[in-house]
Amino acid sequence: ARPDALPRDLEGVHVAVSAGGTREPLDPVRYLGNRSSGRQGWALARVAAQRGARVTLVAAHTADLVTPAGVDVRRVGSALELRDAMHAVAATADVVVMAAAVADFRPVDLVEHKIKKTDRDPDPVALTRNPDILAELVAARRPGQVVVGFAAETGDASTSVLEYGRAKLKRKGCDWLVVNAVGDGRAFEVEDNAGWLLSADGAETPIPHGSKARLASAVWDAVAPSVER
Numbered sequence: 001a002r003p004d005a006l007p008r009d010l011e012g013v014h015v016a017v018s019a020g021g022t023r024e025p026l027d028p029v030r031y032l033g034n035r036s037s038g039r040q041g042w043a044l045a046r047v048a049a050q051r052g053a054r055v056t057l058v059a060a061h062t063a064d065l066v067t068p069a070g071v072d073v074r075r076v077g078s079a080l081e082l083r084d085a086m087h088a089v090a091a092t093a094d095v096v097v098m099a100a101a102v103a104d105f106r107p108v109d110l111v112e113h114k115i116k117k118t119d120r121d122p123d124p125v126a127l128t129r130n131p132d133i134l135a136e137l138v139a140a141r142r143p144g145q146v147v148v149g150f151a152a153e154t155g156d157a158s159t160s161v162l163e164y165g166r167a168k169l170k171r172k173g174c175d176w177l178v179v180n181a182v183g184d185g186r187a188f189e190v191e192d193n194a195g196w197l198l199s200a201d202g203a204e205t206p207i208p209h210g211s212k213a214r215l216a217s218a219v220w221d222a223v224a225p226s227v228e229r
């Protein structure tokens, strides 16, 4: 849709969105990363700004994306940096969206100098769990603040994408969970749906297959009326 055709239903609302994939440092030149492009978080930020929100975008590593007009971008690297940035912005945000692909694990040690190869086999890399930032943001939620999480699920023989989504919504305690069906089973299992938008009050809205901008619009259509102002 043309920006001037969009509703201005996020006027006066401060939205914080995380996007992209975190990079967990191993030494000064190496990291553990993931393939997230950041495009979905970018679309959520861009559409929110077009609908009148003040938007802060906390960006981990992304593809080479153009900063959306009128959006304040803060760059972070690791999950721990993303955590600090999200807690800082969540202190004033009305809506918090965790679209980032946060690494579940990070190397225990950040080696100070570049690891050198020797004649011996390398040591294994010891990993530790990263904090669950979404769960922390839910625990720190201010009255009236709306928290939105994302989940990409494949489903398996015993459990469908939707069932995994429902369980994750409960476990995380967020107000909304955007469940994306991914992987090979997608077409068979979800027909023309790219996923669902699950609400903590039990509402389940199918999201039709479409662009990331369309998905972003569907999310804001549902979330905007629930924002107190």
Ligand code: CTP
Pocket: 079, 098, 099, 100, 101, 102, 103, 104, 130, 131, 132, 133, 134, 135, 148, 149, 150, 151, 152
């Ligand atoms: N998330 C987070 N902090 C983490 C891991 C995930 O805030 N350490 C957020 C993601 O940004 C997303 C949601 O939690 O909004 C769900 O992420 P997902 O990876 O699907 O869930 P996990 O709890 O990590 O479970 P699993 O990967 O085992 O499915």
Ligand code: CA
Pocket: 102, 103, 104
């Ligand atoms: Ca995970």
